[in-house]
Amino acid sequence: VQARRTACKYTLYKGTEDRESTRRLELMSELRSAIDHNELLLYCQPKVSIRSGEVCGAEALVRWQHPQHGMIATGEFIALAEHAGLIMPLTRWVLEAAFRQSYAWHERGIARPLSVNLSAQDLRDPRLIDRISGLFATWALPPELVQFELTESALMEDPAGALETLDHLKDLGVDLFIDDFGIGYSSLSYLQKLPVDSLKIDHSFVTSMLENQGSAVIVHSTVELGHNLGLGVVAEGVESEGLWNRLQELGCDTAQGHFVGRPIPTAQFDEWEAQSPWSHPAPGNHVALH
Ligand code: C2E
Ligand code: MG
Ligand code: MG
Ligand code: MG
Secondary structure, eight states: OHHHHHHHHHHHHHHHHHHHHHHHHHHHHHHHHHHHTTOEEEEEEEEEETTTOSEEEEEEEEEEEETTTEEEOHHHHHHHHHHTTOHHHHHHHHHHHHHHHHHHHHHTTOOOOEEEEEOHHHHTOTTHHHHHHHHHHHHTOOGGGEEEEEEHHHHHHSHHHHHHHHHHHHHTTOOEEEEEETSSOOOHHHHHHSOOSEEEEOHHHHHHTTTOHHHHHHHHHHHHHHHHTTOEEEESOOOSHHHHHHHHHHTOOEEOSTTTOOOEEGGGHHHHHHHSTTTSOOTTOOSOOO
């Protein structure tokens, strides 16, 4: 009986596992064709200056609207793309879309830096730098208008190689952010060598900082560490006015999160901004009016 139970459990387990890997395989080949057939979408999430209460940039976030399965979670298909060696074509798509959007803003006199996320595999791509400098030339965009975000974990996959790529990116004149800062085990001596401009505190610390003393200490210390190193500090996951107020007290520079604005299709960004309280902060009162 025991053996039969084990066998049965195994079959059940194996069944789910097979279904799961079949779905993954299907998704991988569909992702390849979604990239080729331009079926991805570019969303943007605003970044707001905590000092002035004004929109000071946006982050480009890719979306995949699957014809049958609906919106696929971005974390899931980025992981899939990494697994399937599809990051490079995906990044190429995102870069093209981001430069096009950035140009559209620039052309209308809107100076709004747009940041693009890069993966560990992008950092190892020998053609990355040429591709990015080619895009700046094609669109005739000043380097301040496109920025790059690299997660602390991606940097740590190959610290020496990443440092070299970051140096090349900095030579192009762009701003660099360390993303998801605080969960990636980089050493302070490595951090100190990185040619980056800002730290983005991981949302897990930010969202819990009002209830969790440990998170509060991490956020506070990261703001100080960043400023002492001459870096800007961005808080991700700013979901409430309470968090905004606390971050303002701590002197954090920039906020990103649902309280400020959710990611939206890039085409809707201007409309969103025009009616958002962040576009015209009241004189002398730069705090959120929500
Ligand atoms: P990330 O770069 O840290 O981006 C921030 C993520 O936090 C986004 O998830 C965003 O939708 C989400 N978020 C925004 N506001 C809040 C909030 O108030 N609370 C919480 N809990 N979350 C918030 P998303 O868009 O699902 O992307 C997940 C991750 O996938 C990104 O994390 C980034 O690492 C990666 N990713 C997204 N787009 C791209 C891309 O074009 N290329 C690459 N390589 N990676 C990308
Ligand atoms: Mg990011
Ligand atoms: Mg992040
Ligand atoms: Mg994050």
